[in-house]
Amino acid sequence: MRPDRPGEGPALLLGEVRTGLLQHSVELPGAATEKMLGLRHGERVRSSQRPNVRAQSPDLLTGVDCPLATTSHRAVRGVGTVLSHAVLTEGRVLQASALARIAAGGDRRRPWGHYLAHPGTVEVIGRGEAAELAAGHLAAAEPGTGLDLGGLTERLLTEVQREAGLDRRAPFRSRRTRLRWTAVRADLAGEEPGGRLTVEDDTLRTLRLTLESVDPVEVAAFCEDLALHDWLLSTLGRLIERSGLGSDPGPGPVQRLRPAVNHLMHLWMPGARVARPLAPLWEGLETRPGFTRQWTASVQRVRDHLALQAVGLTAPTVRGD
């Protein structure tokens, strides 16, 4: 792998974000959020109120020394630390995000202090091209011996919720989603800047970004924002599907859609905290497939249904048929 030269910025980032509903019956208030996300004594939980309430834990570091997946199945060893943190949005949606900046290393492992002086960086021992490592990360099957950011984020989500004294009575059922992502510097990939989001299955999405410059903080924030909105979209879709809207003429769907109205519908705010250089990526996703278009259509459908129920129109019409 070509070394990061001073002033050139990182060549490659690997990351994963897990997103899920906080297992608690009500929105978590500020003080409890501080306690839940205060994962490191002596460090602040970073919080902001505009344009929505978001709190982020201090960064944690985890040491790794393991093979990195490549598409060519060539053995590449990575040594260093992975950064991770937890994010809570509007006291409701909990995310765990892990990130490793991949850099060139020597031909052997160096003293551990060297890696601690470069937190969040995993150095490649041996040869490994950025594009090849990115592809390997996205293609990685379930955790084996390779870098396991999925396992790390899963454990973080579970630990954060366990320590916080939550009542574990979530207002509705939902699934955790995973966004596995990579960001490669465009000049190394030999491509124009852009992104490719793939819905792999019900819960797994992969995102491959090619960027002019790869800022770890900005890219991770973008991926967390994308994961949050993808989860909202999937979760609202599943709630509508389960509610029986469109098939059950009675008041059932209204009852079943209430959690969506109470807990989800105000959370849509794509791109709110995305750095300017990355804003075009969101714009791209808004054009195709059109995240907001789908969200607006779903929300409108729920609202129309509620309105019809309120004036008592739906049931008689159906019965009249």
Next chain:
Amino acid sequence: MDTTFREVSADPRTASVPLSHLSLEIGHLYMDDFMAGPERLREQFAQVKPWVDAARAACPVPAGRRPRISTCFLIDDYFTRFSTPAEVVPQIVAEAEACGLTVDYLARESACAEADGRRPARLVEARLVESPPPGTNGSRPPATATGWLSNGERTPADDLDEAMGAAGGGWRPPRETEAGRHSVFLDVELWDTRHGGRTWSCPYLAAVWQLLRLGLLRDRGQEVFPPAPRPDTLPDSWDALPPLVRLNPAADPFAAYRTFSVLARRFLPIEHAVTVLLEQWAPEEPVLHALAERARQEGVPLPDALTGRIGYLFHGQP
């Protein structure tokens, strides 16, 4: 038109601390030393003096600059309580002076655990990042929960039964992760909970002490113990003495780019443990960067690895 918006609570902030070039530890007082009387103290200072002079002369400072060097002295009031500040502090100052040494700062070891609502030991614990033996891929939880930290892979516990069955054939030796040809494996006890609460080990507190001297600890972005001026009257209880006292009003700053400790040989295992611990301690990035930047501006060489900033001399007497 371009507008910007910022929320202060969303930004991390970190205070910088005044820095010397070198923090020179000239002694460490335990109850036994104190019980042996002032002669013992004088003997120790006399023994330390030539090495302190050597350390001053060896302090790396750009040509033409005055080296900023502060001295410090640590009192063990954590594991045993003895005498009072009113009695001990003037004695230390006088005996040091008699040997041609000045004690700039005096610290209490118990403050490395907790004092004035600050818990430096917890700050250090929060940033321990274990050095991963090969094969660590992020899926296992960290093992610091046990209160033990090693510099490698322990002999696996499940192998013991096998070893019995196979007449010792299944036993695997421990291995130091960064060993050369052979291992020097060390497993350090960080704390125990025998007396209800957590009692930190001596090497652990010594590591905290090194980090305080290196200016690397922050509590929510703030300096942990800003040095307090010497009280007009020294108190009769250690708890009433500030955690870190500036005895010499003209002293250079307490924290420094590098530390040097002149210690008796019996401290060697403890300081080996300190090394194992600090090699697995991740500093706050902004603090680390600020230090590196200031060192660069001053033209002072500063090693990346923290343990490279720590120097020792072990002398052969008690």
